[in-house]
Amino acid sequence: MSQTLTSSSQAARTPAPARSPADRIAQWIPKLVLSPTLVIVVVFFYGFIFWTGLLSFTNSRMLPSYGLVGWDNYVRLFNNERWLVALGNLGIYAFLFIAICLVLGLLLAILLDQKIRAEGALRTIYLYPMALSFIVTGTVWKWMLNPQVGLEQFVQSLGWDSFQFDWLVNPDFSIYTVVIAAVWQSSGFVMALFLAGLRGVDDSIIKAAQIDGASRFTIYTRIIIPSLRPVFFSAFIMLAHIAIKSFDLALALTGGGPGISSDLPAIFMYQLSFTRNQMGIGAASAMIMLLTVIAILVPYLYSELRVKKHD
Template structure:
């Protein structure tokens, strides 16, 4: 009996966590999928209506507007941190004396929750407070920065705050990639006369493919699922100018008593995240099989 328990001890210890994961993650995922196929309103319903909720979803101009906002937000949220993160990684790769302090400064925003980030930036970008007030007190009395109240610019305040928080993470990923290059290869390139920009362009940057893919794997799902930052910074306003799909889903399901429509939007978001994650999993499994 004792040997039997010792043999199955790891499985028994992991069983509660596995059961909880199956129930609260995959179980509720399946439940949400079912709700999206029913006529659920304020409360769940068992009346099956097929793809009716999805038809209503993609006929809703507010949802289409949220998707358009997501396209603009995700494009900037991915491109700007990749560029900034790469430049910062190259800077720190120069073996600066203050590298430790600089790395701490760049990574510190990642320690903050998105709610805190949104709240801080909402104060900083307030046209009557924060940065605008500070500039006016310096003498530029006509200066205003009212992007939060501008329907055409409010979305870009989300980009500013999100880029500020995530760029340090991207820097760390690229820096790890640069530091992972075999030093013998670098020394050989330098002996051949490769220095400065040429060294990075021909030797170091081409090795950052895995780092780039890892950064994209984090950035794209994060953009698709963005919710906390939107609620704290703009709450989707003014109007619906900065509304993203995750906020639309929440409001439909829990504020507008349209549970079926909210579930349908949640399933669409899930498909978008899986469209990013599954190719990575497939490519990784293929790489492991070929290596084995």
């Protein structure tokens, strides 16, 4: 026993072998490679978030100013009629955009999951709009929906003179043109998410249901679609993030008009900060948008972490 203790104490006193310079360099290389990215993230992401939050409590106008005014910018923001219109438009746009994309993406994924011919070509066609920038999408749909040269003029040239589709210039319907263009661009991406989820469903469960006499409709509604809950949640988070920060699509398509009928919070923030010299209120609107995104992300992250903890 004493010999064992003596040998263990001698081993504990034995110094670790000195590392060579090559080992030290190999240890520091990953840190050196990642350090620029870390600095950029800290400064240009979290740093600018903090700075924007600080500006929202100041009397900044054309240029940043650091005279604190408390919650005054937030009070003025929610007393601004244009901001309330932008929030209402965001509610309409986000609800329709997310709902239609989820339903349409799921239907397209189910269609492609039937092992149809030319699946690769159809998948490419559905995904192609996502490769375009929102500026290009907005410009193309602005031309297509223009009553003078787009869809309305084309249908009327076919002999249907009473046809009218003036949503782009109609204040009551202009926000819906933004929904149409956004759904066209993003539904293919949602389709790809659902298709990946469908291909990950265990075939043995489906075969067992078929042996029990379940119809295809029952298999999808009772087995497959409920198993896609994580995909639904992920797609919802992504679509909600796209909707809240929507700027370039609406700006290229309607410019927030006619008037402010299709205004969105991102357009409001940009114009008040950089064209109307009210940077403090613009920063306050940006922080409200950030808090909205956080309110959506936190439940998602909490559920994901809880699932991993139970696993």
